[in-house]
Amino acid sequence: xxxxxxxxxxxxxxxxxxxxxxxxxxxxxxxxxxxxxxxxxxxxxxxxxxxxxxxxxxxxxxxxxxxxxxxxxxxxxxxxxxxxxxxxxxxxxxxxxxxxxxxxxxxxxxxxxxxxxxxxxxxxxxxxxxxxxxxxxxxxxxxxxxxxxxxxxxxxxxxxxxxxxxxxxxxxxxxxxxxxxxxxxxxxxxxxxxxxxxxxxxxxxxxxxxxxxxxxxxxxxxxxxxxxxxxxxxxxxxxxxxxxxxxxxxxxxxxxxxxxxxxxxxxxxxxxxxxxxxxxxxxxxxxxxxxxxxxxxxxxxxxxxxxxxxxxxxxxxxxxxxxxxxxxxxxxxxxxxxxxxxxxxxxxxxxxx
Amino acid sequence: xxxxxxxxxxxxxxxxxxxxxxxxxxxxxxxxxxxxxxxxxxxxxxxxxxxxxxxxxxxxxxxxxxxxxxxxxxxxxxxxxxxxxxxxxxxxxxxxxxxxxxxxxxxxxxxxxxxxxxxxxxxxxxxxxxxxxxxxxxxxxxxxxxxxxxxxxxxxxxxxxxxxxxxxxxxxxxxxxxxxxxxxxxxxxxxxxxxxxxxxxxxxxxxxxxxxxxxxxxxxxxxxxxxxxxxxxxxxxxxxxxxxxxxxxxxxxxxxxxxxxxxxxxxxxxxxxxxxxxxxxxxxxxxxxxxxxxxxxxxxxxxxxxxxxxxxxxxxxxxxxxxxxxxxxxxxxxxxxxxxxxxxxxxxxxxxxxxxxxxxxxxxxxxxxxxxxxxxxxxxxxxxxxxxxxxxxxxxxxxxxxxxxxxxxxxxxxxxxxxxxxxxxxxxxxxxxxxxxxxxxxxxxxxxxxxxxxxxxxxxxxxxxxxxxxxxxxxxxxxxxxxxxxxxxxxxxxxxxxxxxxxxxxxxxxxxxxxxxxxxxxxxxxxx
Numbered sequence: 001x002x003x004x005x006x007x008x009x010x011x012x013x014x015x016x017x018x019x020x021x022x023x024x025x026x027x028x029x030x031x032x033x034x035x036x037x038x039x040x041x042x043x044x045x046x047x048x049x050x051x052x053x054x055x056x057x058x059x060x061x062x063x064x065x066x067x068x069x070x071x072x073x074x075x076x077x078x079x080x081x082x083x084x085x086x087x088x089x090x091x092x093x094x095x096x097x098x099x100x101x102x103x104x105x106x107x108x109x110x111x112x113x114x115x116x117x118x119x120x121x122x123x124x125x126x127x128x129x130x131x132x133x134x135x136x137x138x139x140x141x142x143x144x145x146x147x148x149x150x151x152x153x154x155x156x157x158x159x160x161x162x163x164x165x166x167x168x169x170x171x172x173x174x175x176x177x178x179x180x181x182x183x184x185x186x187x188x189x190x191x192x193x194x195x196x197x198x199x200x201x202x203x204x205x206x207x208x209x210x211x212x213x214x215x216x217x218x219x220x221x222x223x224x225x226x227x228x229x230x231x232x233x234x235x236x237x238x239x240x241x242x243x244x245x246x247x248x249x250x251x252x253x254x255x256x257x258x259x260x261x262x263x264x265x266x267x268x269x270x271x272x273x274x275x276x277x278x279x280x281x282x283x284x285x286x287x288x289x290x291x292x293x294x295x296x297x298x299x300x301x302x303x304x305x306x307x308x309x310x311x312x313x314x315x316x317x318x319x320x321x322x323x324x325x326x327x328x329x330x331x332x333x334x335x336x337x338x339x340x341x342x343x344x345x346x347x348x349x350x351x352x353x
Numbered sequence: 354x355x356x357x358x359x360x361x362x363x364x365x366x367x368x369x370x371x372x373x374x375x376x377x378x379x380x381x382x383x384x385x386x387x388x389x390x391x392x393x394x395x396x397x398x399x400x401x402x403x404x405x406x407x408x409x410x411x412x413x414x415x416x417x418x419x420x421x422x423x424x425x426x427x428x429x430x431x432x433x434x435x436x437x438x439x440x441x442x443x444x445x446x447x448x449x450x451x452x453x454x455x456x457x458x459x460x461x462x463x464x465x466x467x468x469x470x471x472x473x474x475x476x477x478x479x480x481x482x483x484x485x486x487x488x489x490x491x492x493x494x495x496x497x498x499x500x501x502x503x504x505x506x507x508x509x510x511x512x513x514x515x516x517x518x519x520x521x522x523x524x525x526x527x528x529x530x531x532x533x534x535x536x537x538x539x540x541x542x543x544x545x546x547x548x549x550x551x552x553x554x555x556x557x558x559x560x561x562x563x564x565x566x567x568x569x570x571x572x573x574x575x576x577x578x579x580x581x582x583x584x585x586x587x588x589x590x591x592x593x594x595x596x597x598x599x600x601x602x603x604x605x606x607x608x609x610x611x612x613x614x615x616x617x618x619x620x621x622x623x624x625x626x627x628x629x630x631x632x633x634x635x636x637x638x639x640x641x642x643x644x645x646x647x648x649x650x651x652x653x654x655x656x657x658x659x660x661x662x663x664x665x666x667x668x669x670x671x672x673x674x675x676x677x678x679x680x681x682x683x684x685x686x687x688x689x690x691x692x693x694x695x696x697x698x699x700x701x702x703x704x705x706x707x708x709x710x711x712x713x714x715x716x717x718x719x720x721x722x723x724x725x726x727x728x729x730x731x732x733x734x735x736x737x738x739x740x741x742x743x744x745x746x747x748x749x750x751x752x753x754x755x756x757x758x759x760x761x762x763x764x765x766x767x768x769x770x771x772x773x774x775x776x777x778x779x780x781x782x783x784x785x786x787x788x789x790x791x792x793x794x795x796x797x798x799x800x801x802x803x804x805x806x807x808x809x810x811x812x813x814x815x816x817x818x819x820x821x822x823x824x825x826x827x828x829x830x831x832x833x834x835x836x837x838x839x840x841x842x843x844x845x846x847x848x849x850x851x852x853x854x855x856x857x858x859x860x861x862x863x864x865x866x867x868x869x870x871x872x873x874x875x876x877x878x879x880x881x
Binding site: 224240 | 699
């Protein structure tokens with residue numbers, strides 16, 4: 001058996017590759033559903049209903065998708081430039097903490113300014129906090145060649161411990177009966193709800209515009225060209241006059257900033273304070289989403305909805321048929337692997353002999 | 354002795370719609386050198402890969418020594434006595450010659466090495482064919498010519514009676530090439546058969562008994578070498594008569610454009626050790642030498658991607674900035690050696706690559722936004738002016754053929770954006786062309802050379818760095834030779850003899866070849 005590069009990517013492959021990836025994912029997961037002793041068809045129908053079947057289900061999926069969109073964009077822009085930012089989780093927490101520090105710590109009274117201005121301060125502070133988290137690893141990478149995967153990954157733990165320290169210290173909510181949670185955000189800063197009686201908030205619109213903005217940036221600006229060029233070939237882009245270290249720095253600020261925003265929007269739109277479990281790994285899921293989307297900013301929107309739908313759908317499905325919610329992780333992971341294999345098979349063919 | 358050792362019958366191999374080999378039938382006699390001639394993409398490599406078992410043919414048969422060769426099995430080819438000497442050596446630098454030769458030919462299950470027996474066998478073979486290398490020397494200490502001998506020894510050690518040599522002289526000095534030809538003659542005299550792959554016509558005439566010419570996947574001609582000529586072979590290769598570039602000496606050599614004084618670069622695999630040279634307007638300054646002797650460092654320096662550690666580079670009276678964008682704006686046109694890895698960004702579109710060098714300037718961007726329409730118009734003009742074929746401005750540049758990639762790079766370097774919009778466009782002051790014709794077919798070579806000559810006549814200073822001695826001799830107005838990071842004084846082309854250049858390439862007259870950077874065979878130079 002051997003793998004040969006295709007001379008031309010097969011045309012039909014663009015249809016059958018995603019389709020067969022989907023079928024493969026569903027059949028692998030079906031085995032586990034069977035093992036759990038539930039009927040496969042019914043389980044999938046319940047999952048679908050739980051994700052998109054009603055206004056409430058859809059609103060939950062959208063709510064869950066918002067932070068995923070932002071961390072997905074954060075990973076997409078960084079990976080496009082081959083800056084492998086694994087630290088979106090930590091950057092998210094840094095952003096959340098900064099948002100509360102600006103918009104909640106003084107009960108809003110510390111700053112005698114209009115809430116709209118304070119909101120902008122809060123957003124900027126969160127983006128800056130996330131960006132600063134990635135600045136160090138980016139500088140270490142571009143100047144000393146330190147592997148950013150290691151530094152960003154380890155910074156996640158440092159960030160979480162720092163959050164834990166703040167939640168038990170300066171930012172502790174005195175009215176939380178000892179629960180490790182921060183003071184709440186000034187209620188004037190909270191994002192409005194898009195649909196009454198649900199949790200889906202206007203952060204969705206923000207994420208949507210950020211995705212479009214990122215797409216425009218990547219395709220129509222010099223910086224976007226630099227990012228794609230550095231990611232495609234650093235030697236060739238250096239030859240063409242692109243500054244690798246400068247581009248890496250910008251990418252770090254963008255990526256870290258987006259992840260920081262995810263934290264701020266989570267706080268302002270959903271939780272209104274920081275806890276240590278506010279993110280069930282949104283930062284890591286962002287990587288999966290970016291890969292599923294082929295690092296395309298608009299694809300990130302769709303991939304976030306898909307992943308969020310699977311997660312939310314699995315929650316309600318497991319209550320009904322008793323298949324553990326971990327099936328969501330299996331589905332997401334398997335779909336990522338099979339999409340990657342399928343996209344490889346559009347470029348290569350396998351010969352058995 | 355007219356027994357046939359190898360027969361290829363009706364070999365056909367398709368890649369998608371491309372027919373790489375179109376029912377090719379060949380045979381090889383005992384004790385002959387068969388030259389396989391053809392341009393890049395003619396199907397030589399595919400044919401050899403099928404023969405050696407890397408690919409399976411779609412149809413056709415191979416017989417070696419009267420027995421059919423199972424397809425798609427490199428071990429079968431080895432066992433049948435077919436050996437291959439690759440252009441890029443496949444040796445382990447940290448092992449001795451003997452270990453390299455033995456590697457892979459002994460079973461993993463044997464508890465002890467048969468080192469003494471292997472040594473005896475190796476010495477026997479060296480003796481028989483005149484392939485002398487110290488068996489206990491580390492490969493990393495050997496010269497390129499010696500390494501090639503080790504490759505040949507490796508094949509012979511495994512019992513090869515048919516040897517396939519892929520562009521064996523590409524990395525050798527003229528003297529080393531002559532030594533190789535002597536070895537080949539001895540091997541043939543003792544009954545071995547050789548398939549010699551090359552695109553250098555003079556070598557083919559020099560070493561082969563018989564020539565087979567491939568073009569576009571088809572076997573277009575076969576002839577006894579004695580009955581043909583270089584001109585006829587060239588015509589077979591490209592399908593029509595080729596006019597060699599009209600070479601005429603430079604008419605007016607102008608004032609100096611760029612001067613290097615005692616330039617050193619930081620110690621690396623390749624570095625410069627006190628290079629001084631002056632490039633004038635209207636002159637081609639050609640640098641000969643085997644790749645890996647500092648040419649890459651010199652080219653990178655003048656392309657703005659490497660810094661000097663001491664010395665001076667004066668360009669138009671000022672110190673040369675180490676910044677590609679500034680260099681381009683000053684009028685330096687750059688053609689890098691590695692067009693796939695350095696010249697173009699393969700994933701990006703042709704128009705983006707066309708604009709890449711000047712994208713940070715006012716020509717193609719405004720307030721951080723790419724002026725896409727201007728860039729695409731420029732690209733269309735470039736495609737038309739330089740005849741870049743392969744799908745237009747929007748395809749990814751990876752999909753272009755090597756020749757069209759080079760035309761794109763050449764066009765980008767020579768065609769100023771202002772020339773498209775109609776205002777009077779500046780011509781390049783200095784053209785740095787590093788191996789500009791490497792790996793191109795004859796037609797594209799002639800085109801690139803003609804463009805460089807035209808740019809020279811328009812007043813540019815051209816620095817041509819090449820390890821193709823013929824190119825240096827036909828193109829250069831003045832010639833210098835690099836060896837081990839140093840350079841000989843430049844002399845006019847007619848004051849150099851081929852032999853003198855060959856000696857200088859081997860470092861014979863470089864008086865101080867002390868420590869620091871060793872001459873190196875550059876892997877990047879031959880990868881493409």
